[in-house]
Amino acid sequence: MSMRTIYITRYDLERLNKLIDETEDSFSQDRHYLEKLEDELSHAEVVPPEEIPNDVVTMNSRVCLVDQENQEEKILTLVFPKDADISRGKISVLAPIGTAMLGYRTGSVFQWDVPAGKKHFKVAKILYQPEAAGDYHL
Incomplete structure (x- = not known):
């Protein structure tokens, strides 16, 4: 994953930070992904849920x-x-795909490492986004 600015709601940031804290305390095979998630969150632009773009x-x-x-x-x-x-x-x-796609926008292509190399997916369409639907605390 390349360095990029992602948008994240305050509410999601709080819940993801809590998840990281709880999971770091255990011996977890997810530790590598936690580090990637922490890195993504460290440069996220935090916005109120009502202001998140509906294509994120x-x-x-x-x-x-x-x-x-x-x-x-x-x-x-x-x-x-x-x-x-x-x-x-x-x-x-x-x-891996979940960590990679967080914060990407419609039309963006993201990648992540797999044993055979890299996988690339394009965000073709967001079919449902809680914030766009007014569901701010899902």
């Missing part, structure tokens, strides 16, 4: 992604680890 991937956003290698679409909802359920398309913010 926030927590609990449902997003249509396009794999840049094969043009296949994937619909995912970015959630906290306790709500993750890949069979229902709910991906944890601590999963």
Whole structure:
């Protein structure tokens, strides 16, 4: 992931920082992803939920992604680890793709490392963003 400015709501920042603090205290295989998430949050532009642009991937956003290698679409909802359920398309913010897509905007291409190299997805469309729907505390 390259250095970029992401938008995040105050509420999401508080919950993500709490998640980082709680998870850091345990022996976790997610430690590497926690560090990436911490890095992303360290340069985030924090805004009130009412002011987040409606084309930004926030927590609990449902997003249509396009794999840049094969043009296949994937619909995912970015959630906290306790709500993750890949069979229902709910991906944890601590999963590689979850950490990578947080804060990206419609039309952006993001990448993350996989064992075979790098994966690239384009944010084709945000199907649901809590803040745009007036759901400020999901």
